[in-house]
Amino acid sequence: xxxxxxxxxxxxxDAPGMNPCVRSxxxxxxxxxxxxxxxxxxxxxxxxGDVVRLDEKNIGHIINRxxxxxxTARSKEFMTEEGQLRATATCKFLGxxxxxxxxxxxxxxxAQALSRHGVNVVCIxxxxxxxxxxxxxxxxxxxxxxxxxxxxxxxxxxxxxxxxCSVVEVMGRNAGYLAMYVGLAVGATAVLIPEEPIDFNRDVxxxxxxxxxxxxxxxxxxxxxxxxxxxxxxxxxxxxxGLDPRVTVLGHIQRGGTPTxxxxxxxxxxxxxxxxxxxxxxxxxxxxxxxxxxxxxDIEEGLNMHKGIQRMEEDVLMAMTGV
Ligand code: F6P
Numbered sequence: 001x002x003x004x005x006x007x008x009x010x011x012x013x014d015a016p017g018m019n020p021c022v023r024s025x026x027x028x029x030x031x032x033x034x035x036x037x038x039x040x041x042x043x044x045x046x047x048x049g050d051v052v053r054l055d056e057k058n059i060g061h062i063i064n065r066x067x068x069x070x071x072t073a074r075s076k077e078f079m080t081e082e083g084q085l086r087a088t089a090t091c092k093f094l095g096x097x098x099x100x101x102x103x104x105x106x107x108x109x110x111a112q113a114l115s116r117h118g119v120n121v122v123c124i125x126x127x128x129x130x131x132x133x134x135x136x137x138x139x140x141x142x143x144x145x146x147x148x149x150x151x152x153x154x155x156x157x158x159x160x161x162x163x164x165c166s167v168v169e170v171m172g173r174n175a176g177y178l179a180m181y182v183g184l185a186v187g188a189t190a191v192l193i194p195e196e197p198i199d200f201n202r203d204v205x206x207x208x209x210x211x212x213x214x215x216x217x218x219x220x221x222x223x224x225x226x227x228x229x230x231x232x233x234x235x236x237x238x239x240x241x242g243l244d245p246r247v248t249v250l251g252h253i254q255r256g257g258t259p260t261x262x263x264x265x266x267x268x269x270x271x272x273x274x275x276x277x278x279x280x281x282x283x284x285x286x287x288x289x290x291x292x293x294x295x296x297x298d299i300e301e302g303l304n305m306h307k308g309i310q311r312m313e314e315d316v317l318m319a320m321t322g323v
Contacts, residue, residue, distance in 0.1 A: 003097035003120070003278055005035040007051065010068040011042035011075070011110065012103035014255055015126045015140025017263035018068040023059040024271025025100050030056065032279055037096065041071045042103070043078035043110050046087040051094065063264055066143070066257045072103075078110050088117040098278035100271070102126040102139070105303060108286060112299040120283035122274040123299060126267075128255055131175035133305035134297045135288030139270065142262040144171070144254040145181050151250055152186040156220060163217040165208065165237060165245040169230035170222060171254050178254075179224030180309065180317060189219040190321050192233070194226035195309045204233070205240050210322035221245070269294050 008025045010018045022038065029036035038054045039045040052058075062069055077083035091099070091114075098120035101111045104127035111121040125132040128144035148170055159166045170179040176193025183191030190207040192198055208219050221237070223230055234245040259267070270287045273294050277285055286302040288295055297305075 001097075003034065005037065005095050006098045006100065006275065006278060007037045007039045007046070007091075007094075007096045008054070008070070008100040008102070009039035009042055009045060010070045010072045010102045010126065011107040012072065013127060014068050014072050015128050015138070016066045016143035016255070016257055016259040017139035017267040018072075018102055018126050019062040019065045020259055020264045021102050021124060021126060021139055021267035021271040022054075022068065022070060023062050024268040025275055026054045026059045027056070028272045028275035032275065034275075034279075037094070038070045039099070042073040042107075043075040043083070043087060044073050045070075046090050046099070047075070047077055047083055049090045049094065064258050066259060074106060075110070084113045084117055087114060088119055091119045098122070098283070100124065100274045100278070104129065104138070105132060108132075108299055108303055112284065112303075115284040115299065120278055122277045122282065122296070123286045124270045124274050125286065125288065128178060129172045129175050130177040131173065132286070132288075132302070133307045134286055134302035136290045136307070137266055139263055139267045140255070140259075141178065141181075142260045143257055145178060145185070146260055147254050147257050148178070148182045148250055149185045151248075151253070152182065152220065152222070155248060156186070156218070159218040159220065159246070165219040165221065165243045167221045167223060167230040167234045167237070167245045167247050169225055169247075169249040171250065172224045172226055174226040176224040176227060176309065179222055179227070180313065183222040184316065184320060186220060186222065187323075188222040188321060189216075189323075190221045191317055192221070192223040192227040193309070194224055196314065198227065200236060201240075204237065207322035208237070208241065208243070214323055216323075219243075
């Protein structure tokens with residue numbers, strides 16, 4: 001059956017690039033002669049029927065805007081069978097033939113449930129954590145990383161002037177992709193990520209000593225939120241070697257800001273592919289990008305994939321820290 005009308009929503013934590021992705025979904029839908037509706041406030045909007053018609057005009061000039069014009073939420077109700085049935089009923093009532101859901105793994109689990117109730121759904125990975133196993137890249141990662149890098153570069157100026165130690169906490173939930181990337185980009189003294197077991201003396205204290213022997217008198221420690229709290233690590237450093245580190249938790253600032261070119265282009269390609277998949281009659285898929293090409297994978301399969309930290313990345317991290 002040819003599809004006529006689709007919906008698009010953003011769910012979970014927002015990520016810079018969600019707006020360009022919504023824009024791309026709408027433009028691709030219109031290109032195929034489909035009607036497109038924005039579902040507001042994530043899955044909650046599908047439960048309550050909180051929808052708005054989207055066309056060229058109301059998605060104009062959002063390609064450069066952070067956040068999401070559709071709002072977002074983490075819906076507890078949608079995690080229940082009753083919530084999913086209500087959302088399915090909304091799709092039937094409004095005649096939505098397919099849904100594009102932009103978000104992280106929680107969003108994908110919701111999409112999978114909806115798909116089991118017979119609704120066509122395609123997911124797009126949008127999370128600064130970059131922690132979706134089936135895709136090398138998630139929308140928002142590049143912007144978040146660049147925001148964190150800019151902040152840490154600023155911190156370094158004052159840390160250097162005062163010959164201090166800085167402990168900076170980077171977001172990422174249970175994953176260290178963001179912290180590792182940022183740590184490499186700022187030339188951190190040490191980087192702590194949850195994927196690697198931490199030996200505090202070897203991974204922090206010895207790295208600081210190494211830097212000191214190399215002539216440095218300020219130290220930048222980057223810690224992924226999933227690897228520990230910056231204040232605890234600062235306290236441990238103080239106790240171990242008497243430095244008095246300053247603590248910075250970058251927090252939600254990493255989720256805001258104008259999406260970078262990389263995020264805009266990836267978001268645009270992913271949005272396009274998601275609609276193409278729905279038009280081709282596919283459902284229950286996650287759009288992904290690996291080794292430069294854009295593909296799709298079954299939701300269940302995608303959720304079970306694990307990308308981990310590459311051996312080479314670990315080696316680079318070992319070689320680049322402590323200097
Ligand atoms: O998943 C994105 C993320 O920003 C994580 O990095 C962080 O742990 C979490 O969301 C914060 O969630 P909230 O916006 O609910 O504070």
